[in-house]
Amino acid sequence: MRTLKVFYVVMIALLLFISLAGCKPAATATPAPAPTEKPKMTYEDLTVGFIQTGSEGGWRAANTASFKETAEQLGINLKFYDAQNKLENQLSAFRNFIADKEVDVIILAALETTGWEEVLKEAQAAGKVVVIEDRRIDAPDTLFATYVGSDFAEEGRKAADEMCKLLEGSEKKNVVELVGNVGSSAAKDRGQGFREKMGDCGITIVESQTANWDVTQGKQVMEAFLNKSTDVQGVFAQNDEMGLGAAQAIREAGLTPGVDIKIITVDATAGAFKGMIAGDINTVIECNPLLAPQVYEAALKAVNGETIPKWVKSQEGVFYAKDAETILPTRKY
Ligand code: AHR
Numbered sequence: 001m002r003t004l005k006v007f008y009v010v011m012i013a014l015l016l017f018i019s020l021a022g023c024k025p026a027a028t029a030t031p032a033p034a035p036t037e038k039p040k041m042t043y044e045d046l047t048v049g050f051i052q053t054g055s056e057g058g059w060r061a062a063n064t065a066s067f068k069e070t071a072e073q074l075g076i077n078l079k080f081y082d083a084q085n086k087l088e089n090q091l092s093a094f095r096n097f098i099a100d101k102e103v104d105v106i107i108l109a110a111l112e113t114t115g116w117e118e119v120l121k122e123a124q125a126a127g128k129v130v131v132i133e134d135r136r137i138d139a140p141d142t143l144f145a146t147y148v149g150s151d152f153a154e155e156g157r158k159a160a161d162e163m164c165k166l167l168e169g170s171e172k173k174n175v176v177e178l179v180g181n182v183g184s185s186a187a188k189d190r191g192q193g194f195r196e197k198m199g200d201c202g203i204t205i206v207e208s209q210t211a212n213w214d215v216t217q218g219k220q221v222m223e224a225f226l227n228k229s230t231d232v233q234g235v236f237a238q239n240d241e242m243g244l245g246a247a248q249a250i251r252e253a254g255l256t257p258g259v260d261i262k263i264i265t266v267d268a269t270a271g272a273f274k275g276m277i278a279g280d281i282n283t284v285i286e287c288n289p290l291l292a293p294q295v296y297e298a299a300l301k302a303v304n305g306e307t308i309p310k311w312v313k314s315q316e317g318v319f320y321a322k323d324a325e326t327i328l329p330t331r332k333y
Pocket of ligand 1: 056057059060134135186213238239240266267287
């Protein structure tokens with residue numbers, strides 16, 4: 001009996017030894033190498049190709065400065081391209097940035113909404129991240145990382161609501177519209193938004209024409225409208241410069257801007273605040289040009305494969321002439 005017990009003990013000990021001999025303590029096992037995670041890029045690693053529309057006025061100058069200054073602050077290598085307001089220049093610059101091995105991200109402020117699908121597909125095939133800023137485009141949002149910009153239709157709706165307030169009690173509500181560059185999302189959507197709401201108080205758009213975001217053209221187009229008829233109670237100017245031009249034309253027609261003819265503009269640049277303080281402009285719908293920090297943040301997340309929303313919407317307000325003097329000193333652009 002005793003021998004048998006010894007035999008079992010020996011066997012168990014043997015089995016234990018064999019099994020323990022098999023497994024080395026964790027510390028020593030060399031783990032299989034983890035797949036090499038691409039190190040996260042930082043702002044200093046980023047090279048950005050930026051395609052701007054071209055000069056258009058105070059808003060555009062502030063937008064450009066926002067990108068140049070913020071790139072400087074973050075250490076981003078910025079390749080800035082000014083398309084001189086020509087769509088063909090934007091398309092060729094886009095292809096140049098696709099071909100540029102240094103460029104990680106292409107940022108586009110599109111002059112027009114259409115014509116982008118092809119180059120977007122080329123950029124995607126070349127592994128470039130594309131961020132649309134300021135102006136939305138008509139292309140599937142699978143072809144770009146995100147759009148950072150305003151709800152232009154909402155700006156148009158706000159403008160109609162404010163024009164209704166200004167023309168309250170007015171027997172007639174004939175409004176003329178000064179439109180931005182034809183084909184741009186800003187011009188299309190602001191016009192559409194205004195038309196969505198103008199019926200609330202019986203506004204009629206009696207004239208509508210582009211003045212290309214420009215003060216001189218704004219004046220000339222308004223002069224032409226007034227030569228045809230001075231039976232106008234309001235001006236919806238799709239940006240500040242065109243509204244300031246319209247005010248000059250109204251004054252030269254012997255009428256008082258802001259009184260005989262109400263003026264609403266979009267942007268809220270310093271020029272508009274001075275126009276409100278002078279009594280020429282009644283109300284201003286804000287459109288924020290200082291988009292660079294949000295755009296660069298989204299771009300960095302995109303190159304690092306992080307999920308980002310397809311639309312990063314700007315937060316914007318409405319300003320009234322009565323508050324302009326107080327607010328102007330606080331404005332950044
Ligand atoms: O896209 C924004 C528009 O472009 C601004 O309202 C206008 O001033 C600018 O030129």
